Amino acid sequence: MGTIVLARIDDRLIHGQVMTSWLNYTGANRIIIVDDETANDTFLKMIVTSVAPANINTEVFDMAGGVTALKNLADNDKVIVLVKSPAVYVELMKQGVILEKVNIGGMGAKEGRSKFYKNISASEAEKACLAELVNNGVAVSIQIIAEDKAIDVAKLLS
Template sequence: MGEIVLARIDDRLIHGQVMTAWLQFTGGNHIVIVDDATAGDEFTKSIMSMAVPNGIKLSILGVTDGAALLKEIPGNEKVIVLAKEPQTYWQLIENGVSFEEIIIGGMGSRKDRKTFYKNISATDEEKETFRKIVASGVKMKIHVIPDQGSHAIDNLL
């Protein structure tokens, strides 16, 4: 059985920070993006695939297919899971995917979001989803890049 070495919430999914810092830090060799909209957008999928270094496998799936893949990770894979929203992780958990920890890396400002912690913003619904995830036994923290400190969200809720 393989392992999930990073589960990260980030609006941008794949970007320089993930590709350089987190990929090196975790030793990941398979990136799994779980996002229904991205999975259905061939243009975005092709752009994402161009951002992934050679030798790193990329899967872009909706929630149902993503859950199925993550429950059957091959033994030689170190998986980085990326999703845009906490609700996606809650759906994965409800579909039987286990996570020890989920980090919040990039949830930027939007009309419907308020500042949650420094440059991280969240809606009331997203904060409620954080509570459900934490109540299910999964640790959650804000951790933007590996060489900076992290901050558990328990006290922010």
């Protein structure tokens, strides 16, 4: 069975930091994006998948498709999973996708969110989702790039 080498929350999904730092660090050979909005927008989907390196299989799924893809990884898959919200990981977990760690890379300021840690913002609902992940044994940390020290989110929630 394949492995999820990085499960990341990032508003921007794919961008320079993900491509360089995390692909090198994890040795990933596949990126799975689970985001209903992106999956249902042909133009957005094309943009997001075109940003990934050509040698990395990059796919965009809605929730149902993401669950299926993540439960049926090939043996040699080393997958980076990208989502925009912690609620997606809560739902994936409820659907039987096993998550050991979740990384927060980018949750920017926007309406309904307040400062959570440095340049990371979260709404009360997002904090509740992060707490649910932690309470279900998922190690949640903030780590922008692989070289950064990971910040344990469980300590920030208490």
